[in-house]
Amino acid sequence: MDVYSASGDVKLLDAWTEELAGKIVVLADVTTGSQDIAPVPTDTNFPPVGVHAHIMHTLLTEGFIHPFSWWEMLLVEGLLLGLVLYPTLRYSPLKFALCTGIIALGYILAVGTIPDKQLGPQPHPTADDAHP
Numbered sequence: 001m002d003v004y005s006a007s008g009d010v011k012l013l014d015a016w017t018e019e020l021a022g023k024i025v026v027l028a029d030v031t032t033g034s035q036d037i038a039p040v041p042t043d044t045n046f047p048p049v050g051v052h053a054h055i056m057h058t059l060l061t062e063g064f065i066h067p068f069s070w071w072e073m074l075l076v077e078g079l080l081l082g083l084v085l086y087p088t089l090r091y092s093p094l095k096f097a098l099c100t101g102i103i104a105l106g107y108i109l110a111v112g113t114i115p116d117k118q119l120g121p122q123p124h125p126t127a128d129d130a131h132p
Helices: 012-020 048-061 070-090 092-114
Strands: 039-040 045-047
Touching: 039 048, 045 048, 048 092
Parallel strands: none
Antiparallel strands: 039 045
16 A cells, blocks of 8 residues: 555545554655665665655654763773783784784774664664554
């Protein structure tokens, strides 16, 4: 069932009106062959309406990325300083380069596993969120 086909049917239009009452609706042409596509970091052909929907979701749920507090940053930077300073003083340049690479890889993996506490409230999807 789509809104366009419901425009000629009063009962169907009433059903849509009831279904969408109090909700925000984003309309766009996402049919095959649509030229309204753009690259995003995770997909080369993504409809911009999807970007707009994500932006609205972020604004409405206040799911903004918040920076670390000063003491959290101090802890992270102190840990990194210690991890880099130790091999600098202890090992030859080749071993130091290897240790620094391992530390960088470990840092990247650690950052990827940080819990979403830095993100705002994230509502869980419900059956009402997915409408055909």
